[in-house]
Amino acid sequence: MSSKSRSSAGFAGSSDNSSIKAGAQIVVDTLIDLGVDTMFGYTGGVVLPLFDRLYDAPINFIIPRHEQGGCHMADAYARVSGKVGVIVVTSGPGACNLVTGLATAMMDSVPVVALTGQVRTELIGNDAFQEADTTGITRPVTKYNCIVKDVKDLERTIHEAFYIASTGRPGPVLIDIPVDIEVAKCKTGGPVEMELPGYRIRTKGHARQISMAAKVINKSQRPVLYVGGGVISANAGKELRALAEKAHLPVTMTLLGLGSYDQTRPESLDMLGMHGSAYANYAVQECDLLIAVGARFDDRVTGKIKNFAPNAKIVHVDVDPASISKNVRVDIPVVGDAKDILSELVKEVEYQERKEWFDRIAQWKKKFPFRYDNKTSTIKPQYVIEELCNQTKSGAIITTGVGQNQMWTAQFYKFKTPRQLISSGGLGTMGYGLPAAIGAQVAKPDATVVDIDGDHSFNMTMTELRTAVEHNLPIKVCILNNGYMGMVRQWQELFYDKRYSKSYLSNPEYEKVAEALGAVGMTVEKKSEVKGAIKSMLGQKRPCVVDFKVEREENVWPMVPAGKSLNEMDGLDILESMA
Numbered sequence: 300m301s302s303k304s305r306s307s308a309g310f311a312g313s314s315d316n317s318s319i320k321a322g323a324q325i326v327v328d329t330l331i332d333l334g335v336d337t338m339f340g341y342t343g344g345v346v347l348p349l350f351d352r353l354y355d356a357p358i359n360f361i362i363p364r365h366e367q368g369g370c371h372m373a374d375a376y377a378r379v380s381g382k383v384g385v386i387v388v389t390s391g392p393g394a395c396n397l398v399t400g401l402a403t404a405m406m407d408s409v410p411v412v413a414l415t416g417q418v419r420t421e422l423i424g425n426d427a428f429q430e431a432d433t434t435g436i437t438r439p440v441t442k443y444n445c446i447v448k449d450v451k452d453l454e455r456t457i458h459e460a461f462y463i464a465s466t467g468r469p470g471p472v473l474i475d476i477p478v479d480i481e482v483a484k485c486k487t488g489g490p491v492e493m494e495l496p497g498y499r500i501r502t503k504g505h506a507r508q509i510s511m512a513a514k515v516i517n518k519s520q521r522p523v524l525y526v527g528g529g530v531i532s533a534n535a536g537k538e539l540r541a542l543a544e545k546a547h548l549p550v551t552m553t554l555l556g557l558g559s560y561d562q563t564r565p566e567s568l569d570m571l572g573m574h575g576s577a578y579a580n581y582a583v584q585e586c587d588l589l590i591a592v593g594a595r596f597d598d599r600v601t602g603k604i605k606n607f608a609p610n611a612k613i614v615h616v617d618v619d620p621a622s623i624s625k626n627v628r629v630d631i632p633v634v635g636d637a638k639d640i641l642s643e644l645v646k647e648v649e650y651q652e653r654k655e656w657f658d659r660i661a662q663w664k665k666k667f668p669f670r671y672d673n674k675t676s677t678i679k680p681q682y683v684i685e686e687l688c689n690q691t692k693s694g695a696i697i698t699t700g701v702g703q704n705q706m707w708t709a710q711f712y713k714f715k716t717p718r719q720l721i722s723s724g725g726l727g728t729m730g731y732g733l734p735a736a737i738g739a740q741v742a743k744p745d746a747t748v749v750d751i752d753g754d755h756s757f758n759m760t761m762t763e764l765r766t767a768v769e770h771n772l773p774i775k776v777c778i779l780n781n782g783y784m785g786m787v788r789q790w791q792e793l794f795y796d797k798r799y800s801k802s803y804l805s806n807p808e809y810e811k812v813a814e815a816l817g818a819v820g821m822t823v824e825k826k827s828e829v830k831g832a833i834k835s836m837l838g839q840k841r842p843c844v845v846d847f848k849v850e851r852e853e854n855v856w857p858m859v860p861a862g863k864s865l866n867e868m869d870g871l872d873i874l875e876s877m878a
């Protein structure tokens with residue numbers, strides 16, 4: 300495609316671009332033109348010209364303690380704000396440290412633009428100091444990447460990067476910029492022409508496909524809406540609600556879809572999949588129509604693929620044609636933007652009471668709600684989350700680590716709005732929670748942002764606490780400290796005969812770590828102190844870490860063991876016995 304515009308991706312701009320400029324200045328001016336007012340980054344030799352131009356640029360610049368953390372911050376900033384997250388780092392080690400962050404954004408379809416410095420063009424391929432093949436290394440973890448070898452291409456390439464990152468199925472884009480390009484000069488100021496042959500985005504859904512989908516919805520006796528993160532990135536929450544209410548459809552969400560539909564509403568079946576609700580999993584297995592929207596039928600959702608939704612016709616609404624029939628055969632595909640398609644679909648659907656179906660779902664809900672045994676004297680991790688949900692009135696932005704902490708958050712915090720749960724779903728990156736909380740707080744300075752973390756997830760990136768302190772970001776961290784890599788321990792308990800091989804390691808005293816880094820630290824060992832500690836944490840104006848010493852060997856239930864069908868859940872007897 301080709302387009303002429305100074306604000307090609309719909310970003311407003313105001314800087315003066317009509318003169319001869321060095322590459323570094325072109326980068327900064329183009330970012331400002333594209334509406335960037337916040338970015339994350341870490342310096343180094345080959346980005347010095349660029350950082351010099353950033354010295355007095357009107358951009359809020361956050362320096363992480365590690366480039367991985369910076370990339371997670373940019374990613375969470377994007378998830379919360381709906382804008383593109385921007386990170387700039389040096390060559391070699393700086394660029395290599397981005398890989399986990401880029402892969403995290405790629406798997407969860409998050410729009411991030413990464414700018415990496417590179418050694419001088421003439422040194423590329425010479426094993427120069429701090430040289431790495433950044434485009435080679437990051438190709439599989441970016442939606443698109445390239446190296447700029449002529450300063451004349453710089454402005455256009457940055458426009459293209461923002462356009463590619465934020466349109467269609469969003470994702471990370473990386474531009475590698477050799478240091479000589481940062482200092483080379485060229486004339487700027489003309490219209491920016493994007494050259495993107497082969498990059499086509501379908502936004503409008505096919506009218507006939509939409510009508511076919513509406514017809515099967517109207518005829519269906521036992522429908523389920525299965526919603527993923529795509530609805531949130533398409534800003535289609537309102538349209539989703541209109542569809543579910545007008546056609547009267549139960550709604551289940553993936554981990555990344557949580558918040559797209561208000562979980563306190565009666566149509567919500569909460570999360571489905573490996574640690575999803577029994578009522579969502581049973582409903583999917585028994586439905587006659589599954590309407591998937593912005594979801595990709597990931598294996599944690601489908602369980603044994605051959606037995607997934609065995610009686611259902613499948614409608615799949617997705618912006619990415621490559622997702623259609625990738626894992627599960629789809630009967631009615633509708634490719635395009637979820638917001639557009641859902642608003643068209645709403646016009647053609649009719650209300651059906653479906654009393655029998657809703658009664659059946661209500662029975663499952665009554666029999667198998669998410670439960671835990673709170674009669675013990677120890678602190679149950681689920682209790683901490685439930686109490687946090689109560690005290691924040693379901694209104695906080697929550698980030699998570701990976702493991703049990705993440706699954707309990709999905710089960711026990713009731714999300715009401717999109718962009719409220721910020722979690723690494725696809726890659727499952729331990730260490731995401733703290734930097735993500737920082738990115739989220741930067742995006743929404745007035746929001747209450749809480750990282751519900753695992754002890755070992757927190758250990759991976761905890762130095763970023765200092766970044767929060769430095770920028771006066773009042774994030775809160777609840778460490779559900781079970782002393783274990785709890786999810787690994789759970790699998791070892793269930794499938795490896797309780798041989799807890801290498802899933803325990805010692806932890807520091809988090810209260811002291813927090814204080815040493817300039818934050819508020821607290822330790823909670825008694826159940827009776829949980830409520831008060833959460834209240835005090837929520838009142839803090841400084842970053843605050845609360846170390847909850849929780850029950851060490853608690854498990855996440857229900858659980859669909861790997862390779863089993865969604866209706867073959869373990870732990871239902873345990874949940875029933877707690878009634």
Ligand SMILES: Cc1ncc(C[n+]2csc(CCOP(=O)(O)OP(=O)(O)O)c2C)c(N)n1
Pocket residue numbers: 700701702703704705727728729730752753754755756757779781783784785786787
């Ligand atoms: C970077 C990374 N390394 C390893 C894993 C594999 N893994 C998944 S969950 C988990 C344990 C997490 O422990 P913790 O953060 O304490 O959370 P808990 O399950 O105890 O709540 C591990 C090692 C991962 N997801 N990410």
Ligand SMILES: [Mg+2]
Pocket residue numbers: 753754755779780781782783784785
């Ligand atoms: Mg743990």
